Amino acid sequence: MEGGSRADGRNPNQLRPFSCTRNPLHRAHGSARWAQGDTVVLAAVYGPKPGVRKGENPEKTSIEVVWKPKTGQIGRQEKEYEMTLKRTLQSICLLTVHPNTTTSVVLQVVGDDGSVSFHLNVAVNVCLLYLLPCAINASCAALAFAGIPLKHLAVAIGCGVMENGSVILDTNKAEEQQLRSFAHLVFPNSRKSVDTKESKQNDEYSERGLITSITHGVMSEDDYFSCIERGLAASSRISDFMRTTLQKEASEAA
Numbered sequence: 001m002e003g004g005s006r007a008d009g010r011n012p013n014q015l016r017p018f019s020c021t022r023n024p025l026h027r028a029h030g031s032a033r034w035a036q037g038d039t040v041v042l043a044a045v046y047g048p049k050p051g052v053r054k055g056e057n058p059e060k061t062s063i064e065v066v067w068k069p070k071t072g073q074i075g076r077q078e079k080e081y082e083m084t085l086k087r088t089l090q091s092i093c094l095l096t097v098h099p100n101t102t103t104s105v106v107l108q109v110v111g112d113d114g115s116v117s118f119h120l121n122v123a124v125n126v127c128l129l130y131l132l133p134c135a136i137n138a139s140c141a142a143l144a145f146a147g148i149p150l151k152h153l154a155v156a157i158g159c160g161v162m163e164n165g166s167v168i169l170d171t172n173k174a175e176e177q178q179l180r181s182f183a184h185l186v187f188p189n190s191r192k193s194v195d196t197k198e199s200k201q202n203d204e205y206s207e208r209g210l211i212t213s214i215t216h217g218v219m220s221e222d223d224y225f226s227c228i229e230r231g232l233a234a235s236s237r238i239s240d241f242m243r244t245t246l247q248k249e250a251s252e253a254a
Contacts (some may be wrong), residue, residue: 006175007174007175008172012166012167012168012169013233013234014169014170015157015238016172017036017037018035018037018241019034019035020032020137020138020141020241020242021033022141022145022245022249023145024042025042025044028044028046028106028142028146029046029047029146029147030044030045030142030144030145030147031043031044031146032138032142033110034135034138035111035134036134036137037172039131039134040109040134041108041135041138042107042110043106043107043138043139043142044105044106044107044108045103045104045105045139045142046104047101047103047104047148048061048098048101048102048103048148049101049102050102051100051101051102052100052101052102053102058099059099059100061093061095061098061099061101062101063086063089063093063102063103064086064103065085065089065104065107066082066105067081067082067107067135068106068108068109070109070110070111081132081135084132084184084212084214085105085107085132085136087212088136088211088212089139089140091151091154092140092143092151092153092154092188092211093143093148093149094149094150097149098149103148105143107138107139109131109135132184132214133156133158133186136155137155137238137242140153140154140242141242141245145246152188152189153189153239153246154187154189154211155189155235155238155242156185156186157169157185157186157187157234157235158170158183158185159183159185159231160179160181160182160183161179161180161182161223161227162179162180163178163180164178165180165223167223167230169230169234170234179217180217180218180219181218181219181223182215182217183213183215184212184213184214184215185210185212185227185228185232186210186212187210187232187235188209188211189235210228
């Protein structure tokens with residue numbers, strides 16, 4: 001990366017074009033097709049359905065996440081991502097509205113550019129690195145389209161540190177081989193629930209936090225906080241897009 005420009009012409013903080021298709025699956029209670037560049041994930045929501053799994057709290061809604069790779073069988077990494085998604089979605093859902101029920105979120109990988117055959121320069125191999133932010137964004141949109149009560153929406157972004165120390169957002173496949181470390185970051189877009197009307201002033205002064213943070217590789221403290229700062233700024237762009245998409249659906253349904 002020379003002169004601050006990346007191989008595909010983007011600047012370090014620039015995201016690939018993203019899009020969201022509302023309810024592409026008619027049999028699901030809500031669904032979304034989320035794309036960032038050539039990375040595409042389809043999310044489908046089923047429920048709430050009566051009953052919870054053994055060991056789950058019957059006084060709350062249970063969130064179930066199923067990951068379906070583009071090809072092949074699900075492995076250890078996909079199982080870890082299911083758990084990460086479950087914890088993230090549990091944190092944004094109002095779990096006490098529908099007690100003793102289960103809401104299932106099924107994720108199908110459609111396009112995996114910059115997501116599969118990647119190895120960081122660390123002792124362990126890390127696959128599917130860039131699918132997780134796309135999957136989280138798809139899941140949040142699908143939950144909203146399904147009418148699941150939410151505390152707020154969440155937006156996810158990937159941030160990488162290259163071998164030369166440059167910090168870049170939303171890396172593509174060509175940039176993968178040059179990464180030294182990587183972070184998954186998930187931010188709340190605001191504390192305003194998507195199914196209630198609160199004042200714009202309260203929304204503007206709502207606290208911005210960090211819902212989920214996962215790092216891979218060796219990352220300095222300065223690099224980590226740089227990732228958070230840049231990721232937070234980029235998350236506002238995704239939040240604005242998601243809000244516009246939801247408002248458009250609400251106006252069409254009215």
